[in-house]
Each structure stands twice: as structure tokens, then as C-alpha cells.
Amino acid sequence: MDKLVIEGGLRLKGEVVISGSKNAVLPIMAATLLTDERCVINGVPDLRDVQTMTKILRSLGKTVEFNKGTITVAPNKHSSFVADYKLVSTMRASFCVLGPLLGKLKIAKVSLPGGCVIGVRPVDLHLKGIKALGASLNIESGYVVAKATQLKGSRIYLGGAYGSSVLATANVMMAATLAKGKTIIESAACEPEIIDLAEFLIKMGARIRGQGTPTLEIEGVRSLQGAMHTVIPDRIEAGTFMVAALITKGDILIKNVCYEHLGAVVDKLQEAGAFITTKDNALHICYKTRLKPINVTTLPYPGFPTDMQAQVMSLMAVTPGISIITEKIYPDRFIHVAELNRMGAHIQREGPHAIIEGVKELCGAPVMASDLRASASLVLAGLVAKGKTSVLRIYHLERGYEKLEKKLEKLGAKIYREKE
Ligand code: EPZ
Numbered sequence: 001m002d003k004l005v006i007e008g009g010l011r012l013k014g015e016v017v018i019s020g021s022k023n024a025v026l027p028i029m030a031a032t033l034l035t036d037e038r039c040v041i042n043g044v045p046d047l048r049d050v051q052t053m054t055k056i057l058r059s060l061g062k063t064v065e066f067n068k069g070t071i072t073v074a075p076n077k078h079s080s081f082v083a084d085y086k087l088v089s090t091m092r093a094s095f096c097v098l099g100p101l102l103g104k105l106k107i108a109k110v111s112l113p114g115g116c117v118i119g120v121r122p123v124d125l126h127l128k129g130i131k132a133l134g135a136s137l138n139i140e141s142g143y144v145v146a147k148a149t150q151l152k153g154s155r156i157y158l159g160g161a162y163g164s165s166v167l168a169t170a171n172v173m174m175a176a177t178l179a180k181g182k183t184i185i186e187s188a189a190c191e192p193e194i195i196d197l198a199e200f201l202i203k204m205g206a207r208i209r210g211q212g213t214p215t216l217e218i219e220g221v222r223s224l225q226g227a228m229h230t231v232i233p234d235r236i237e238a239g240t241f242m243v244a245a246l247i248t249k250g251d252i253l254i255k256n257v258c259y260e261h262l263g264a265v266v267d268k269l270q271e272a273g274a275f276i277t278t279k280d281n282a283l284h285i286c287y288k289t290r291l292k293p294i295n296v297t298t299l300p301y302p303g304f305p306t307d308m309q310a311q312v313m314s315l316m317a318v319t320p321g322i323s324i325i326t327e328k329i330y331p332d333r334f335i336h337v338a339e340l341n342r343m344g345a346h347i348q349r350e351g352p353h354a355i356i357e358g359v360k361e362l363c364g365a366p367v368m369a370s371d372l373r374a375s376a377s378l379v380l381a382g383l384v385a386k387g388k389t390s391v392l393r394i395y396h397l398e399r400g401y402e403k404l405e406k407k408l409e410k411l412g413a414k415i416y417r418e419k420e
Contacts, residue, residue, distance in 0.1 A: 004391045004405055006382035007414035008364055012250035014411045018238045018257055019045035019402040020069070020231035023307075024193040026093040027170040028200045028229065029053045032073040033060060033100035034174060035204055037226030041071045044231060045402040048395065052091045056083055060097065085111035085142060091399075092121055092167075098144065099126075099171035102135055103178035108146045112139070117371045119330040125158050125165045129172030132156040133179050151179035153220055159187030162329050163300040164214070166191050173198065176218040177206040185216040191301040192261045196232045203227035233281075235261040236307045237401060240376050242266075242285050243311045244408065246274050247318065247384045251286035252411060259283055264304040268294055268312070272319065293321030293358060298329050310336045310377035317345040318384055319358040326353050336374035339367040343381055343389070364389040369396040376401065383413055392420055 020043035030053070032039040044050060044066065054064045054071070061079030065072045081101050088094040088111035101108035113121060127144065131137055133156075135148040153176060158168055169189040174197075176183035188194070190212050198211035204227045207219035238257045245252040246269065259266070259278040266276050266283075273291045277284045293316060298306040306329035316323035317340055327333050331352040341347055343365050346357040364387035369375035375397040382389030391397075394417075397404055405415045 001392070001420045002394055002417050003420045004379060004394050004397070005416055005418050006364070006379060006389045006391070008362075008382055008385040008387065008389060010248065010383070010412050010414055012244055012248045012252055012383070012408070012411040012413060015253045015255060016241050016407050016411060017255045018233045018241070021193060021196070021234040022047055022049055022400045023166070023191075023236070024196040025050060025231045026053050027096045027167065027174070027193070027197045028231065029057060029071065029073070030096045030100050031174055031197060031200055031204070032057065032062065033097060034104050034177060035224045035226055036075045038072065038074045039226045040228040041073070042069060042228070042230040044069050044071045045234065047402055048399040049091050049093065052087060053094065056087050056094050056097060059084060059087065060101070079105065081105045081107045081109055083108075083110040088113055092116065095123060095126065096167045096170050096174070098130065098146065099173070099175035102130060102146045102148060103151060103175040106148050106150075109143050111143050117335050117374070118333040123168070125160050125168035126171045129156050129158055129168060129185070130175060133172070133175055133183065151175060151220070153179045153181030153183040153218070155184045155186065157186045164189040166194060169194055169216070170197055173208065173216060173218060174201065176220060177201055177208070177224060179220040181220055183218045183220070185218070187214055188216040189300065190214060192232055192235060192258065200227060200229045203229055232261070233257050236305065236373070238262060238283065239265045239305070239308045240311050240380070240401070242269055242274070242283070243315050243380055244383060244411070245285045246272070246287050246291065247315050247380050249287040250411070254283045254285065255281070257281055257283045263302055265308055268296055268304060272315070291315070291319045293319050293323040295324045297326040300329070306330055306333060307373050309333060310373045311380055313337070313347065313354060313356060314340060314377040314380040316356045316358060317347060317381065318362060321358055323356040323358070324353055325356065328352065335370045336377045339374070339378055340381055342367060343385055345381070361386055363387060366390040366392060369393045372396050372400040379404065379408070383408070
């Protein structure tokens with residue numbers, strides 16, 4: 001396994017281009033199961049998770065080619081309705097093949113995804129929605145087996161204890177595109193990635209309204225056609241580089257962003273004292289004066305994204321004063337606290353809250369990556385820590401960040417890969 005070695009203390013300056021959104025492309029790849037025709041997806045990041053979804057689509061009978069950011073998906077001679085445990089257990093997002101498989105083949109057998117370090121990750125809302133469309137559901141040896149002679153549109157409330165569910169909204173919306181009649185999803189997720197998925201489905205011939213609002217309306221159609229689509233930029237990668245600029249007291253032009261997807265992140269970083277401007281599809285962020293501590297609460301979109309929680313924690317770890325981060329989506333998503341404290345941070349966890357007392361300096365150390373965004377927070381901390389930081393098990397990072405060390409190196413970071 002590889003590790004990333006970072007020598008801290010260098011200011012980042014220059015330009016970086018953001019890749020396509022991981023959390024948009026994964027459900028869009030799953031949506032290609034809804035048609036027997038060829039689909040072309042552009043702006044696809046070369047990520048471990050994209051490779052995993054590619055393997056899953058191939059195991060379900062698709063031919064999938066990935067070439068210079070473009071994925072071409074076409075039907076193969078056979079198609080299967082079984083998404084295997086070995087693949088699904090490595091990536092929770094695989095579960096979003098359930099809806100399209102059921103919609104297209106009227107049968108699906110998908111392994112239940114395991115939990116992960118950020119939480120239990122239940123799928124009760126996915127199953128509630130699929131059932132509401134008329135499918136019969138059985139759990140057999142860790143697999144969900146869903147069947148339906150004909151899915152029927154219905155009104156479904158998809159809100160859970162922690163608000164809306166992104167992938168449950170995706171699963172139910174995809175299944176509903178081929179159901180008979182109208183489906184209304186209440187308390188649907190409003191994330192930009194759901195909007196992007198809906199746009200792709202509409203290009204395939206689906207009839208969807210309300211994407212980006214809590215009420216989605218889907219009028220079922222008989223079949224869907226192939227389509228071409230370019231994926232939106234990754235708002236979490238953009239946010240990660242915004243923090244990289246501030247934590248190193250740098251100045252970065254971040255290109256290929258949708259500024260409107262970053263509202264809550266821009267708001268909070270400006271509150272901390274960042275200078276942020278935007279022009280065309282770029283965002284310029286620079287550090288001008290000492291930052292102030294901030295309080296952050298994660299919420300469903302358009303609230304502050306949980307996927308930016310760990311990154312902002314690293315920034316607040318070196319910002320004088322007391323900051324409080326409250327995690328309302330995954331109350332256990334604090335595995336990065338222990339690792340940051342090993343680097344000299346003063347962070348105390350109190351249930352869903354993390355109380356951060358900013359310190360003058362972090363010290364480089366060997367640290368363990370655990371989940372994608374926690375790993376990013378450790379890299380950010382390494383950029384500012386005194387001395388060398390080694391981030392181990394960086395395959396977690398490779399799941400969701402395309403060429404991260406190359407992009408950071410180009411901005412002036414001293415960062416390189418070594419065998420663990
Ligand atoms: C998506 O996961 C993202 N992943 C996650 O990003 C992101 O953290 C999450 O949305 C929240 O924004 C992808 O899009 C591939 P949820 P998802 O269902 O859809 C609870 C990353 O780092 N819930 O919106 O699986 C759940 O426990 C990843 O890129 C239920 O209770 O998340 C959580 O508390 C990590 N029942 C809340 O809802 C369900 O059936 C939101 O989860 C489903 C979810």
C-alpha cells in the first residue's frame with residue numbers, strides 16, 4: 001500500500017482545475033442500467049469508486065469503456081440482476097443500482113452495503129421507497145431481493161431521522177421513471193448531484209419535475225433511450241482546495257466550479273475571514289488576515305455539507321479561539337479527531353459536537369487514513385504541520401480525489417508518494 005508524505009509549512013499559490021463530481025457520476029452510471037442503448041458520460045474523474053462502479057456495471061452485463069474522462073456504457077449480450085457482495089461491500093454507492101435494475105428488469109438482487117467508519121449507514125428509506133412503488137422485498141443472506149411485475153407510481157415520504165437521503169432519493173427516482181403512473185417523492189434530497197442525475201434521466205426520456213426541491217414528480221414512461229451527459233464539477237473537491245488555500249495562508253484560483261453549489265461553504269469561510277470572489281466558472285480564494293474561529297453545523301443541502309466537516313476541522317485546529325462543529329448527518333463522523341490530536345490539535349468530542357481550541361502549530365506525524373474525507377483532513381493538516389506527515393492507507397483518498405498529490409504539488413506543496 002502507498003502512503004503520502006507531506007512536508008508542511010509551504011504556502012499554496014496558483015491554479016487548480018476541479019474534476020467531475022464523484023457523487024454525481026456514480027448514480028448517473030447506475031442510471032445507464034435503465035436503457036439498452038449506448039450512453040456517453042463526459043467529465044468523469046478517474047477514481048477508485050468509478051472503477052468499482054464500472055466493475056459492477058460489467059458484472060450486470062454492460063460493456064463499459066473509460067477513456068480520458070469519458071465513459072461509454074453499452075449493452076452486452078446478457079444481463080444479470082445480481083449485484084455481488086464482493087463489489088457492493090467495497091462501496092456503499094453501489095446500492096443505487098437497486099432502483100434501475102428493478103425498474104428495467106422488474107427484479108433485482110443487491111447485497112446490503114455494510115456500515116463504514118462514518119456510521120451504520122442504514123438503507124431503510126431506500127427499501128421504503130421501493131416497496132411503495134409496489135415491489136415485493138425479501139432479505140436473503142445479506143441480499144435485498146426485490147421483484148415487481150409492474151411498478152406503480154405512488155406518493156412517498158422519504159424523510160428520515162437525519163433529514164433527506166441522497167442515494168435513497170436517487171434509487172426511488174430511477175425506479176419511478178419506468179413505473180406506471182405518477183410518483184411524488186416528498187422530503188427528497190435537494191443536492192446538486194440529484195439535480196444532475198435528474199437532468200441525465202430527462203435526456204434519456206424520463207419525465208421529472210422538481211429536481212433540487214424537496215418535492216420530486218416523476219411521470220413513468222415505457223422505456224428510456226441512451227443519452228450523453230457531462231457531469232457537474234465536484235463541489236467537495238472544490239471546498240477541500242478552498243481550505244487548502246486558507247490553511248497554508250495561500251492564494252488559489254479554483255477553476256471548473258459551480259459557485260452556486262458552494263453557498264454554505266463560501267459563507268462559513270468568509271465568516272472565518274477568507275477573501276473569496278468568483279468570475280465565470282472559477283473561484284478565487286486568498287488568505288489576507290488572521291482567521292477567526294467559527295461554529296459549523298452540518299445539514300442536508302443547501303446546508304453546510306457533512307462531506308466538508310473534517311476539512312474545516314483541520315482549518316479550525318490551527319485557528320486561534322474556540323470553534324464548535326456539530327455533525328447532524330453522521331453523529332459519529334469524527335474518526336479524524338484522534339488523528340488530528342496526535343498532530344498536536346486540541347479537539348474534544350462531546351457526542352455530535354467537536355470543540356476545537358485552535359493551536360499555534362501542528363506537528364507532523366504518521367497518521368492513518370480511515371474514510372475519504374477524514375483522509376483529506378489529514379492531508380490538509382500535513383500541509384501546515386511542522387515537519388513531515390505520513391498519511392497511511394491512501395487508497396481511501398484515491399476513492400474520491402483525482403490526482404490529489406499532483407494538484408497540490410502544482411500549487412507548491414511538498415508532497416510525494418512512498419511505499420508504506
Ligand atoms: C451520500 O451518501 C454521499 N455519497 C455521501 O458522501 C454524503 O456524506 C451523504 O450523501 C450525505 O450528504 C454519495 O453520494 C455516493 P444519505 P448517502 O442517505 O446517500 C441516513 C463522500 O464522502 N439514512 O444522504 O448514502 C444516513 O444514515 C460520501 O463522498 C437513513 O437513515 O447518504 C445519514 O444519517 C460519504 N436511512 C443521513 O440519512 C436510509 O435509508 C443521510 O444519508 C438512508 C440514509
